[in-house]
Amino acid sequence: MSPALITLLIAFAAVILFVTEWLTVDLVAMLIIVALVVTGVVSPGEGLEGFSNGATLTVAFMFVLSAALLKTGALQLLAARMAERFRKRPKQATLLLMLLVAVVSAFVNNTPVVAVFIPIVGRIAVTAKINPAKLLIPLSFASIMGGMCTLIGTSTNILVSGIAQEAGLQGFSVFTLAPVGVVILVLGVIYLTYIGDRLLPNREAEESLAEQFALHDYLAEILIPEDSQLADTRIMDSAIVRELDMDIIEVRRGKDRFTLPPGDFRLAAEDTLKVRCDREKIKGLKDWVRLTDQSSGVRVMGTGLERDNSSLVEMVVTPNSEFVGKTLRQVDFRRSYRAVPLAIRHREATLNERLYELPLMAGDVILAEAKTHYLKELYRIEQGQDSPFILLSSDTIHDFKRTRFAFVIMVVIGVISLATANVVPISIAALMGVCVLVLGRTLSMSEAYESIDWKIVFLLAGALSLGKAMGNSGLDETIAGLLANSVSHLGVYALIAVLYLVTNVLTEVMSNNATAALLAPVAIAAGQQIGIDPMALLVTVSIAASASFMTPVGYQTNAMVYSAGRYKFLDFTKVGTPLNLICWMVTTAMVPWVFGL
Structure with missing residues (x-):
């Protein structure tokens, strides 16, 4: 079997695993490395090169810089100050919120940015009497578009740049993607503010969390009679807990209340238990107690959940x-x-x-x-x-630390300046920034390690090894030849349009980084075969791989707001499809102009 066919089969298997999510993305990445090395498509050294690649290390270091900025509390302060604006001018405030999130996401990993803003947006929505569903999808989409604008805005851009450098090209500078990304951002924010807002759901919110989650049929109160076998037994030993697999939320004993009692808590006669268990088990609970105690000391209750000693x-x-x-x-x-x-x-x-x-x-x-x-x-x-x-209901986590914020901002600006001026590679600039932050006691080394998303690191390493295998086996040139021969006679605009569409369809159903890893080598080979600057096609792949707006599962931030905003799957399709078309048309029109094709 030829190396190209082996690589194709491994890539196909990886795509299936990424789409189905049978295995985690980091495990799939490691399996890719193992499979390529065992089959001899890449050497052991080439298989492990991804872990020492500048792109992988840059992504890891950028996670640390992001954590330091978030720890200053600056984002919470800025968002909290926008609440009043939402009450007076909601559309203008929504636009400003998206611009704020986008600008931050251009230089900070967007997943923790969205994590910070979700509870803040929830509080703003309550204060300004706005449905949260009107704000959470724009929040996620703005973070994605912001990440398209710079090299460090998302790990996808860094990965594509790393693959370019592996192929002997220069790679992206910090602002290579900015001309296209900024236009997409401006048009996207305008669309979401004035058109997308009408497509977002405006479903009536329920009166309480209990109603939202339909809890009434799943809670019950049990009164323990004098002669019950439950009296004077520990919770962990009581038959009713073991057999019905229930949770005891509260024990009321006279005027005393014991919230979430531990397993060794001893029950007593006349105790009233608030319990949660499945609907059918609650129905059978009456029969179980009647059979044991000759009484029906059970009633399905209203929730009455939020008390001084417990909270939802x-x-x-x-x-x-x-x-x-x-x-x-x-x-x-x-x-x-x-x-x-x-x-x-x-x-x-x-x-x-x-x-x-x-x-x-x-x-x-x-x-x-x-x-x-x-x-x-x-x-x-x-x-x-x-x-x-x-x-979702949490208060601001960090107090704003003005001096610490100024220090972190100076470090981030220094990293960007060093990389933009080509004084040192971006990976070394980011490493220098991490060292300064740790020495300045903004973060400890343990916090630095904890801030890194190791799944992404392993995914990038595996993706880079797959790119190496495609080059070694000639698979990238074969696929590029098929692509070039089918559309090259239609011109460079058609090539960019088709490459964008293929990348974008794949990224809606699997990891954006995995998609970029598959198609970046093809883009390089296609550019070389046709005789145009491969960087133009790599920019196309980067933007298309990030532009995941039509499904809630194509990008991490979409998944985060999916349930939080109580959206339906088609809500993303309705709002995201026009935005995807905007990105497609802007990229197809601007990339040839920017690169002089």
């Missing part, structure tokens, strides 16, 4: 969360976070049953009841660089 919290699962792919039982949710899950909003569905058995996905919203005194600890967990969730 909505927790959005982040893309890099330890929760992803695991169940609440596997992460030991109740003991680890002192909270009882009441419901899960999973994409468009709200689930109330079998909560401990559902594998979680990025963007899922967990509604839980937590001890009020433990909320500070949940906020502390949320502000960690590797936080598994965002609290």
Whole structure:
């Protein structure tokens, strides 16, 4: 079997795994490296080159710079000050919000930026009496468009630049993509403000979280009679908990209330238990108690959840969360976070049953009841660089530190200036910035390590090895030849339009980085065969790979706002399709002009 055919089969298998999400993207990337080395398409050294590639290291260091900026609290302060503007001029405020998010996302990784803004936007929506669904999709889309404007705006741009350098080209400068990206950003923001706003849903919000998550049929109160076998037993030993797989949310004993009691809490006669369990088990609960106690000491209750000693919290699962792919039982949710899950909003569905058995996905919203005194600890967990969730109802996490903010901004500007002036490569400039931040005690080394999204690092390393294999085997030239022969007679505009469409369709169903890794080598080979500057085609691939607006699963930030905004899948398609067309037309028209083709 020829090396080209082996590489094609491995790439095809990788695409299937990326699309189906049977395995995590970082594991797929490692399997790509193993498969290419074992089959001899690349040498062991070439297979591991991706881990030391400047693109991979740059992405890792940029995560650290992003974490330092977010830690200053500057974004929370800016967004909080916009609340009054939303009450007076909502359209103007929406436009300014998108521009703010876009500008920050051009220089900071957009996933943590959106994570910071989701709860802030929620509070702004409540204060200004705006439906959050009118703001969250624009928030995500603005962050994506901002990332298109600079080399460091997204890991996709850095990856494509790294593949170009591997092929002996110069790679992108910090602002190579800016002429096209800024035009897309301006037109996109105008579209979302004045046209997209009409396409966004404006569904009536329910009166309470209990109604939103349909909790009424899933909560019950149990009164323990004098002669019950439940009296004087520990919760962990009680048959009713074991057999019905329920959570005890509260125990009321006279005037005392015990919220989220631990497993060794001993029940007593006349205790009233507030419990959560599945609908069918609640129906059977009456029979179970009547059979044991000769009474029906059970009633389905209204929720009455928020009390002084307990609070409802909505927790959005982040893309890099330890929760992803695991169940609440596997992460030991109740003991680890002192909270009882009441419901899960999973994409468009709200689930109330079998909560401990559902594998979680990025963007899922967990509604839980937590001890009020433990909320500070949940906020502390949320502000960690590797936080598994965002609290939709959380207050501002960081106080604004003016001096620290000025220091971080100077470091970021220094990194950009050094890279733009070609004094040192961007990877070295970013590393210098990290060192300055750690020496200046803005971040500790442990915080720096925690801020790095290691899944993306491994994905980039695997993607670079796949690009190397395509070059070694000649597969890139074969595919480029087919592409060039089919459209080259129609001119360079047709080539760019087709390349954009192919890239964009792939990125809607699989990782944007994986898509860029597959098509960047093809773009280089096509440019060389036709005799045009390959950088023009690489810019096309970069923008198309990031322009994932039509589905909620094509880009991490879309997945984050999907459940938080209570959207339907088609909401993204309705709003995102015209925006994708705008990006396609602008890229097709401007890339030849910018590069003089």
